[in-house]
Amino acid sequence: MMNKYEMIIHWSEEDQLFIAEVPELPGCMADGHSYQEAVSNAETIINEWIETAKNLGRTIPKPKGKLMYA
Structure with missing residues (x-):
């Protein structure tokens, strides 16, 4: 299944991981040692x-x- 939800990906210094958040799905996020x-x-x-x-x-x-952010 191809997902069309926006992901926001950032580096967490605290966790030493990349974090991928999916703002349109409350609480939906994942992490990984690499961006991919x-x-x-x-x-x-x-x-x-x-x-x-x-x-x-x-x-x-x-x-x-x-998504549009101010």
Whole structure:
């Protein structure tokens, strides 16, 4: 499944890991020792987040693409 949710990826000095956050899916984030690993892990977590939401009968936000920040 191809995910179209925006990911924000940053380096965490505290954790010494890349962090990938998915703002459109509350609480959805992953980490990795490399940028690529963080993205790959986030793709897995996005699928798990969606599957869990379906199982619980919750609404799944539609991907909006690039978010606008002030």
